[in-house]
Amino acid sequence: MKTYSYSVKDFFRFYENMLLIRRFEEKCAQLYRKGAIGGFCHLYIGQEAIAAGMKEVTSLDKDSIITTYRDHAHMLMCEIDPKVIMAELAGKVTGCSKGKGGSMHMFSRQRRFYGGHGIVGSPASIGTGIAFSHRYKNDGGVCFCYFGDGAVNQGQVYEAFNMASMWKLPVVYVIENNLYAMGTSVKRSHANQDLYKRGEPFNIPGKTVDGMKIQEVMEAGREACLYARNGKGPIILEMQTYRYMGHSMSDPATYRTKEEVEHVKTTRDPIEHIKSVIAKKQGLKESEIKDIEAKVNDVVEKAADFAVNSPIPQEAELYKDVLI
Numbered sequence: 001m002k003t004y005s006y007s008v009k010d011f012f013r014f015y016e017n018m019l020l021i022r023r024f025e026e027k028c029a030q031l032y033r034k035g036a037i038g039g040f041c042h043l044y045i046g047q048e049a050i051a052a053g054m055k056e057v058t059s060l061d062k063d064s065i066i067t068t069y070r071d072h073a074h075m076l077m078c079e080i081d082p083k084v085i086m087a088e089l090a091g092k093v094t095g096c097s098k099g100k101g102g103s104m105h106m107f108s109r110q111r112r113f114y115g116g117h118g119i120v121g122s123p124a125s126i127g128t129g130i131a132f133s134h135r136y137k138n139d140g141g142v143c144f145c146y147f148g149d150g151a152v153n154q155g156q157v158y159e160a161f162n163m164a165s166m167w168k169l170p171v172v173y174v175i176e177n178n179l180y181a182m183g184t185s186v187k188r189s190h191a192n193q194d195l196y197k198r199g200e201p202f203n204i205p206g207k208t209v210d211g212m213k214i215q216e217v218m219e220a221g222r223e224a225c226l227y228a229r230n231g232k233g234p235i236i237l238e239m240q241t242y243r244y245m246g247h248s249m250s251d252p253a254t255y256r257t258k259e260e261v262e263h264v265k266t267t268r269d270p271i272e273h274i275k276s277v278i279a280k281k282q283g284l285k286e287s288e289i290k291d292i293e294a295k296v297n298d299v300v301e302k303a304a305d306f307a308v309n310s311p312i313p314q315e316a317e318l319y320k321d322v323l324i
Contacts, residue, residue, distance in 0.1 A: 004219060008281050014214050015274045016292045017055065018048035021073040022271060023300045024082060028089060032249045036308055037089045041103045044073040046244040049270035050176055051077045053217030054144060057225050062139060064112040066127040067146035069104035071116040078111045082303040092310035099313045121154030123147045128160040131171035142170045142228045150181025152195050165202040168233035172224045175236065178243040183255040196238035204234050211239030212268045
């Protein structure tokens with residue numbers, strides 16, 4: 001694999017994007033506990049390097065993205081206004097889905113973000129269809145299709161793999177392996193724990209990637225994107241990552257120890273990793289870090305204020321945009 005070089009300016013951008021995701025998700029947790037956000041809410045804390053890294057290799061003007069219910073971070077990296085994302089979380093009419101999708105079912109056709117899906121494994125099927133659309137239109141686009149380790153055991157995923165391989169569709173399947181499908185560990189639920197190999201029966205190549213290091217995410221993502229965009233067909237990236245929170249806000253995560261979580265936080269945290277890279281390149285300038293933190297905090301606070309103070313949908317909205 002070719003190794004790419006990045007400037008200090010690049011790493012500051014990576015840091016800002018990952019910090020935005022984390023602070024946004026932390027604010028979501030606060031609002032959820034206050035009752036400002038209802039329903040299910042799945043946070044991305046700990047996995048920031050994947051969404052931020054893949055953003056760097058995605059062409060936002062022509063590529064498409066689809067993911068699971070853990071979707072806020074991917075929307076942010078599609079450069080969708082944090083205000084409308086937070087408003088959607090709060091079920092407000094100013095949200096990206098007019099308050100009718102909530103945390104799990106966000107959508108932005110304008111930014112080619114196709115969900116936010118609550119059915120485990122469904123992004124693989126729908127994402128493969130989107131990839132078919134790219135090929136049919138010959139528009140040069142690639143579909144980046146995200147799903148978790150739990151979804152890998154779903155039957156529809158393999159039906160999608162088969163069709164994508166037969167038709168050489170431009171799709172990058174990104175498995176966000178955070179080790180726990182709800183409360184069940186990969187070790188307990190997968191006969192073959194090398195998830196990147198799941199496409200081998202369909203002649204789909206795969207690669208395992210340290211999803212806690214943004215440089216490795218970007219390099220693997222760039223190679224996979226070129227593979228798919230150049231007409232070679234689908235490819236799988238297994239991003240090995242870790243979520244610090246429970247599966248959702250209602251999950252106490254008693255299936256793992258506090259010591260396990262703290263060990264990952266202290267040894268593999270993706271944001272601390274970037275800070276260490278910046279320090280090695282130029283010496284860590286606290287003033288620049290604090291400026292970025294202040295900027296991100298301001299964006300998140302304004303998003304929260306906008307969401308809390310926005311109006312709820314009127315009853316008539318129940319009957320709009322509904323296909324029967």
